[in-house]
Amino acid sequence: MSSGLNKSGMNQSSLNKGLNKEELRIRLLVVDDEQSIRKLCVTVGEALGFICMEAESGDSALALLEEQPAHMVLTDMVMPLMSGLEFLEKVKKLLPRTEVALMTGHGSIETAVQAMKLGAYDYITKPFSPLEELRLFLRRMAEKIRLVEENEFLRQRMDSETAVHGIVGSSAKIQEVMRMVSRLKDTRTPVLIFGESGTGKELVARAMHFRGAFAARPFVAVDCGSLVPTLIESELFGYEKGAFTGALKTKQGLFQAADGGTIFLDEIGELPLELQAKLLRVLQEKEVRPVGSNQRIKVDVRVIAATNRDLEAAYKIGAFRKDLYFRLNVVTLHVPALRERRSDTPMLVHWFLERYAPGSELRVSNAAMKALMQYDWPGNVRELENCVERAVALGNGHIIDSGDLPPAIAAATASLPASGQDSSDLDSGVVPAAVAESPQTPPSTTDLEDIERATIQRVFEQVHGDKALAGRMLGISRATLYRKLKRYNIPGSGSDSSSHTLQ
Numbered sequence: 139m140s141s142g143l144n145k146s147g148m149n150q151s152s153l154n155k156g157l158n159k160e161e162l163r164i165r166l167l168v169v170d171d172e173q174s175i176r177k178l179c180v181t182v183g184e185a186l187g188f189i190c191m192e193a194e195s196g197d198s199a200l201a202l203l204e205e206q207p208a209h210m211v212l213t214d215m216v217m218p219l220m221s222g223l224e225f226l227e228k229v230k231k232l233l234p235r236t237e238v239a240l241m242t243g244h245g246s247i248e249t250a251v252q253a254m255k256l257g258a259y260d261y262i263t264k265p266f267s268p269l270e271e272l273r274l275f276l277r278r279m280a281e282k283i284r285l286v287e288e289n290e291f292l293r294q295r296m297d298s299e300t301a302v303h304g305i306v307g308s309s310a311k312i313q314e315v316m317r318m319v320s321r322l323k324d325t326r327t328p329v330l331i332f333g334e335s336g337t338g339k340e341l342v343a344r345a346m347h348f349r350g351a352f353a354a355r356p357f358v359a360v361d362c363g364s365l366v367p368t369l370i371e372s373e374l375f376g377y378e379k380g381a382f383t384g385a386l387k388t389k390q391g392l393f394q395a396a397d398g399g400t401i402f403l404d405e406i407g408e409l410p411l412e413l414q415a416k417l418l419r420v421l422q423e424k425e426v427r428p429v430g431s432n433q434r435i436k437v438d439v440r441v442i443a444a445t446n447r448d449l450e451a452a453y454k455i456g457a458f459r460k461d462l463y464f465r466l467n468v469v470t471l472h473v474p475a476l477r478e479r480r481s482d483t484p485m486l487v488h489w490f491l492e493r494y495a496p497g498s499e500l501r502v503s504n505a506a507m508k509a510l511m512q513y514d515w516p517g518n519v520r521e522l523e524n525c526v527e528r529a530v531a532l533g534n535g536h537i538i539d540s541g542d543l544p545p546a547i548a549a550a551t552a553s554l555p556a557s558g559q560d561s562s563d564l565d566s567g568v569v570p571a572a573v574a575e576s577p578q579t580p581p582s583t584t585d586l587e588d589i590e591r592a593t594i595q596r597v598f599e600q601v602h603g604d605k606a607l608a609g610r611m612l613g614i615s616r617a618t619l620y621r622k623l624k625r626y627n628i629p630g631s632g633s634d635s636s637s638h639t640l641q
Contacts, residue, residue: 164280165206168192169199169213169225170241175264179212182272186280196220200228205468207233207325209283212276215242215249215261223249223256230257234351235286235324237279287320305341306489307482308597311474315342318471323350328421330406330466331444333473336520339444342473343402346442355399358392363408370413372429375420381430393426393437400440406466407447407458414459421465441466476515476522481593483511486519488614490526500530503539506548513547591626594619598628 166188168179173194180190191206193199196217203211211229215222222240229238240253240261253261259279266272305316322329323346331339340359347357365373372381376391393401403409409417420426421441425434443466452458476483484502487510491500502510506529515521529542540548594608601607609619622628 164188164210164283165208166190166210166212166276167199167203167208169194169196169211169217171195171214171217175214175241178266178269179272182269183276186273186276188276188280196222196225196228199225200232203229203232203236204326207327208236210259210276210279211236211238213238213240215240223253226253226256226258233325237283239275239279305338305345306486307479308485309479309481311479312482315471315473316345318469319345319349322346322469322471323352326440328440328466328468329442329471330449330469331442331471331473333444333446334475334518335446336518337473337475338519339473340402340404342471343400343442343444347400347402347440352399352440356396357400357402358396359402359404360392361404363405367410370409371416374413374417375426376428378428378430381428385430388428391426391428393420393439394435396439397437398439400442403441403443405445406443407445407449407452411457411459414462418459418462418465421462476518480511483522486522487526490523491530494527494530495535498535500533500535501537503537505540506538506543509540509543509547509549591628594622594626595628598623 164187166179166183168176168183168190169192170176170179171194176192176194180192183190188210191202191208193202196213197220199211199213213222213225217225222242226238226240229236237259238257239259241264242249242261243264249261259282260275262272262275305312305319307313319342329343329346331342333339343359344357347353360374362370372385372389372391374391374393376389376394377385379385379388403417420437423434424438425436427434449458449463449467453460453463476486484507487502487507491498491502510522510525517524525544525547528544529538533539533542598608605619605623614622
């Protein structure tokens with residue numbers, strides 16, 4: 139990405155930081171060839187708490203939207219070179235969910251009807267008299283966007299975990315990831331995903347692709363760290379017959395295979411510097427040149443990259459190209475390590491139990507769940523999955539106890555005080571939410587019961603009493619949920635209470 143100024147005069151790198159820090163704020167783009175009108179609209183928008191951008195023409199606005207998508211666009215109807223209606227059509231093709239409103243000093247019923255047919259939110263006449271009219275207009279527009287996005291997020295929470303491609307969890311940090319996926323799924327904005335190995339960066343990339351407008355288009359995943367250095371270029375960009383020894387026929391590269399869709403470049407930090415320069419050119423020119431060919435081929439792909447390295451530190455010491463870093467780093471998304479979201483561990487455990495022992499009545503003992511909650515998981519979710527698979531293979535088919543866990547993980551409970559409670563008493567393994575983050579202070583059995591009750595009650599209230607949805611969010615069966623609701627006497631959970639569904 140260019141490090142210069144955009145049309146609103148904001149530095150791009152600072153704008154990126156604003157996106158990450160302020161991702162819940164409405165982004166407004168004002169398009170008008172009159173600077174005074176732009177400044178007036180930006181002033182009103184900023185007073186309403188929006189992040190505002192401006193452009194003086196349809197062409198410059200479209201270029202800006204490709205780099206920095208907006209939730210709302212307010213555009214003049216009459217502009218040089220491109221009319222407001224033409225601009226509206228192009229925006230709707232580029233960003234279908236962006237709301238576009240038109241400003242005109244030549245308003246008419248015919249124009250308004252035409253704009254509505256093209257997907258406009260509404261139109262407002264100039265001059266704005268009184269100014270409060272513009273303020274109320276923008277506020278209503280923003281409320282519609284917030285309502286649509288909130289409903290979209292709630293629908294995602296209602297879906298089973300498979301519908302979000304394996305992103306399992308209800309902690310605040312994983313919900314933040316899901317919100318970002320929801321905001322980015324319909325855009326062509328480059329995304330750079332940071333996270334340790336095993337956190338599920340590819341799952342996030344797949345959710346971003348398959349949950350949005352690109353779902354029916356190609357998704358190509360490339361593990362940059364596993365490609366043979368001498369073959370990386372030909373794999374990415376393709377090659378012509380006879381380009382090198384063994385090139386017996388022309389082969390399409392991975393960028394061409396992803397044309398029209400998404401290419402996911404995993405462990406982008408492992409690419410050699412020479413290939414980084416060629417990749418940068420592809421991203422800038424949107425074309426590839428196969429090895430051994432003089433022809434350039436146009437490609438239209440959305441790029442999602444991922445890394446477990448600190449690329450900012452890498453480019454400062456010359457291990458990664460600075461210009462490529464800023465080209466990829468339009469929006470950053472951090473996938474938390476499992477130790478940063480311990481409350482999701484029980485839900486993940488039951489998710490993997492369903493995968494490796496479907497339909498069984500396998501339970502996790504209190505001692506085993508304590509050990510799983512206390513372990514730091516250097517290999518993150520991938521290590522937890524391997525642990526559960528091992529426990530299923532070694533267990534007795536009825537209960538997973540500490541002895542079924544790897545020694546390093548089972549050792550987490552070696553110093554726990556003995557409990558008079560049966561080891562299978564907390565069979566659901568719901569435990570989460572307020573579990574202490576430090577392994578040196580393991581919770582007592584009473585603490586775990588209190589935490590479990592608070593977690594179930596919180597989730598039950600969030601879903602307004604929908605037991606099926608609550609069970610999915612907690613990672614337990616409906617029968618187990620009924621037993622827990624009765625045991626803890628959760629308010630509003632009576633068997634005669636009706637089930638509600640979030641809309």
